[in-house]
Amino acid sequence: MKDLARFSGGRVETRPKARTQAAPKHKAERNVAVKQEVSAPPPPPPQALAVQLLTIAEEDAGQRIDNFLLRICKGVPKSHIYRVLRSGEVRVNKGRIDQTYRLVEGDVIRVPPIRIAEKQEQVVPGAEFKILLEDNHLLVIDKPAGVAVHGGSGVSYGVIEQLRAARPQAKFLELVHRLDRDTSGILLLAKKRSALTNLHEQMRDGDTDKRYLVLVHGDWQNERQHVKLALHKYTAADGERRVRVQADGQASHTIFNLIRRYGDYALLEAELKTGRTHQIRVHLSASGFAIAGDDKYGDFALNRTLQKADGQRIALKRMFLHAYQITFAHPETGKPVTIKAPLPPECEKFLKSLPKNVSAATPEAEDD
Numbered sequence: 001m002k003d004l005a006r007f008s009g010g011r012v013e014t015r016p017k018a019r020t021q022a023a024p025k026h027k028a029e030r031n032v033a034v035k036q037e038v039s040a041p042p043p044p045p046p047q048a049l050a051v052q053l054l055t056i057a058e059e060d061a062g063q064r065i066d067n068f069l070l071r072i073c074k075g076v077p078k079s080h081i082y083r084v085l086r087s088g089e090v091r092v093n094k095g096r097i098d099q100t101y102r103l104v105e106g107d108v109i110r111v112p113p114i115r116i117a118e119k120q121e122q123v124v125p126g127a128e129f130k131i132l133l134e135d136n137h138l139l140v141i142d143k144p145a146g147v148a149v150h151g152g153s154g155v156s157y158g159v160i161e162q163l164r165a166a167r168p169q170a171k172f173l174e175l176v177h178r179l180d181r182d183t184s185g186i187l188l189l190a191k192k193r194s195a196l197t198n199l200h201e202q203m204r205d206g207d208t209d210k211r212y213l214v215l216v217h218g219d220w221q222n223e224r225q226h227v228k229l230a231l232h233k234y235t236a237a238d239g240e241r242r243v244r245v246q247a248d249g250q251a252s253h254t255i256f257n258l259i260r261r262y263g264d265y266a267l268l269e270a271e272l273k274t275g276r277t278h279q280i281r282v283h284l285s286a287s288g289f290a291i292a293g294d295d296k297y298g299d300f301a302l303n304r305t306l307q308k309a310d311g312q313r314i315a316l317k318r319m320f321l322h323a324y325q326i327t328f329a330h331p332e333t334g335k336p337v338t339i340k341a342p343l344p345p346e347c348e349k350f351l352k353s354l355p356k357n358v359s360a361a362t363p364e365a366e367d368d
Helices: 002-006 016-024 024-037 065-072 078-089 161-165 191-205 279-286 300-306 345-352
Strands: 052-055 108-111 130-134 137-142 184-190 209-218 226-227 231-235 241-243 253-262 265-272 321-329 338-339
Touching: 052 065, 065 078, 065 108, 108 300, 130 338, 161 184, 184 191, 191 321, 209 279, 209 345, 226 279, 241 279, 253 279
Parallel strands: 184 321
Antiparallel strands: 052 108, 130 137, 137 184, 209 265, 209 321, 226 253, 231 241, 253 265, 321 338
16 A cells, blocks of 8 residues: 555555455545546647638739748748648649749639647737838838848848738738838838739839938049949858858949038938849948948948037937938839938938038939
């Protein structure tokens, strides 16, 4: 009996043996009771995974099947998605397809049972931003400096996640393009997949006109200057994404128009002819002109100086780069749309605190 107590951890009966033998039925019942006391309850059976049949709506039409599955099966490794595609477990309208198949509105997709790793959902605070244009196809906002456009690279969430959280009823909302975290200004988002693909085509074909305002330090001379330097993307030792001028990089072209000189500074309009990562920042740095406040490609000693006010000049605590104008054809009507976002107040105030030189060219200068 002592052994039972030691191994079971249950209660041991100490009634006389004769009485116990006289009532074997009761003993059996007591033994069952002991077992019930010390046995752990069985785990609940796992939920059965089931095949899903999904019908493609207008918002998802035109998307590749692999990208669609990667989006709806969050937490599933890419390798597994492509494996079920190759095996034929994913069917569209009961037929086999490959990973390049583009979805059509009304398609019925068979998604096989896929176990998704459970992970704690992060709570993203919803946020709205200054809206410059909104209709059934587009949402155009004025993004503040210091806010990432999407999560990743040490950033938990960005503009797109916050807008989705603020608009849970939105069926579709995707970034059309990106802005650096420290760049302010115009950011386009698509509310329909057709609008997204249309605007991507316009940008790829060079049919959009994107312009920025940028303040550089140095003696800028030319009223209009073309910079054509090939750019190469790489990852630095600290894991940061960087870009450098490299002969075998991607062809890149920026036109800079001088707007006004402010003592040792010059306000420029940057006209993008290509849209490479960090293009304006690297083209200016390679030309010998640091953007005020640029902590990646700028003049770090200058940036430290700008952090503090000096006489009439106020402090600048951000990068002076602002996406102030964009022109494109509306994805539904085809009519030209031009949107402008004025300089943020902190940039305007900084300019007003600088000495002003004679005005130079205006932002509306014609192309050479």
